[in-house]
Amino acid sequence: MSIYVTKPLMPDYQEYIEEIRCLFESGMLTNYGRLHERFRRKLKTYLGVDGIELCTNGHLALELALQTLGLAGTGGEVITTPFTFVSTVHAIARNGLTPVFCDIREDTMTLDAEKLESLITDKTVAIMPVHVYGSVCDVERISEIAERHQLKVIYDAAHAFGVEYQGKSILQYGDASVLSFHATKCFNTIEGGAAVFPSRRDAQKFRRMCNYGIVSEEEIQEIGGNAKMDEFRAAMGLCNLRGVDAAIEKRREITAWYDKRLQGIPGLTLRHAQEEVSQNYTYYILRIDPAVFGVTRDDVCRELKTYGVYARKYFYPALNEIPAYEQLGRQYPTPAAHRAAKEIVTLPLHDGMNEEHVAMICSCILNLAAAAERKAV
Numbered sequence: 001m002s003i004y005v006t007k008p009l010m011p012d013y014q015e016y017i018e019e020i021r022c023l024f025e026s027g028m029l030t031n032y033g034r035l036h037e038r039f040r041r042k043l044k045t046y047l048g049v050d051g052i053e054l055c056t057n058g059h060l061a062l063e064l065a066l067q068t069l070g071l072a073g074t075g076g077e078v079i080t081t082p083f084t085f086v087s088t089v090h091a092i093a094r095n096g097l098t099p100v101f102c103d104i105r106e107d108t109m110t111l112d113a114e115k116l117e118s119l120i121t122d123k124t125v126a127i128m129p130v131h132v133y134g135s136v137c138d139v140e141r142i143s144e145i146a147e148r149h150q151l152k153v154i155y156d157a158a159h160a161f162g163v164e165y166q167g168k169s170i171l172q173y174g175d176a177s178v179l180s181f182h183a184t185k186c187f188n189t190i191e192g193g194a195a196v197f198p199s200r201r202d203a204q205k206f207r208r209m210c211n212y213g214i215v216s217e218e219e220i221q222e223i224g225g226n227a228k229m230d231e232f233r234a235a236m237g238l239c240n241l242r243g244v245d246a247a248i249e250k251r252r253e254i255t256a257w258y259d260k261r262l263q264g265i266p267g268l269t270l271r272h273a274q275e276e277v278s279q280n281y282t283y284y285i286l287r288i289d290p291a292v293f294g295v296t297r298d299d300v301c302r303e304l305k306t307y308g309v310y311a312r313k314y315f316y317p318a319l320n321e322i323p324a325y326e327q328l329g330r331q332y333p334t335p336a337a338h339r340a341a342k343e344i345v346t347l348p349l350h351d352g353m354n355e356e357h358v359a360m361i362c363s364c365i366l367n368l369a370a371a372a373e374r375k376a377v
């Protein structure tokens, strides 16, 4: 038996077939069809935002958000975090911008707003923080700094589907927030993504940028690409939206099973609970301090694998340690991010798991430490 870190949210087969039946009748497969627009409206209501634009995936939504806000190709600097999925930093670099790495907070592992200001230069054009694992960035402090220095803020909210702060959607902050609907995320459209802009004009431009800058049959406004979401994926979105609350509830239950067994153990740090933040329970993160726990994160991953448990090192390596960004990494040391990258593990969490699976995974981790301790004495 194998237990993977996640399992895609999927609707009932028949439900999906019903949803796509109309496409075989209409022959309208893409280009903002009926399902696209219905899905967009339902999503907007579900997330509690004033508007949302769909995209073919989260990565291109990040790139197109940079282009929509007029930042791409300016050669400016964008301050971001090295503790994220590689997409965030690639989106910056691929648009002729230079990523500048800001260290992270020890507790939430989001960009450390206290270290932000010292990295701002006359070349800085934007900040791209990440709500990593669905933990919320210091949105007020970041807004205040960005305003004072007239910088754009684009949140990578790929992990923050449905997350609320003070009872409101986290997607309302900054100049743009970008979601991913990749199969492995909290909510999926197989591949997919979306962007939320507080400005209606920006939202409309983003929508055009996803479709070659086309306004109408005879008018093309800007140099856009093709990043549309097709009808089959919109259908998947409509179906999965009906099941997402139940999936989140199930993951909340599994999270509690893990917490019960792992909290209070010296050397193990569980997710930092944030006040007034709702979670989507997509990632079960565990931080292992080898000096106290007696074994390293890598030891734990190796041991779990022998039991068919595929935990993941999200996020390792820190992105300023990979060849493409190493040079920049030296310029901006980020010790907290490097420590986190060495100590963090994401344990399996999906609705195919029961309490016995969780008990087995936790015993495996705790027994490994106990064995190491016996060997040490």
Ligand SMILES: *Cc1c(COP(=O)(O)O)cnc(C)c1O
Binding pocket: 057, 058, 059, 060, 084, 085, 087, 088, 130, 156, 158, 159, 179, 180, 181, 182, 191, 192, 193
């Ligand atoms: C998944 C992810 C992305 C990219 O989204 P895709 O839909 O896979 O293109 C960007 N940033 C972060 C933090 C992610 O986890």
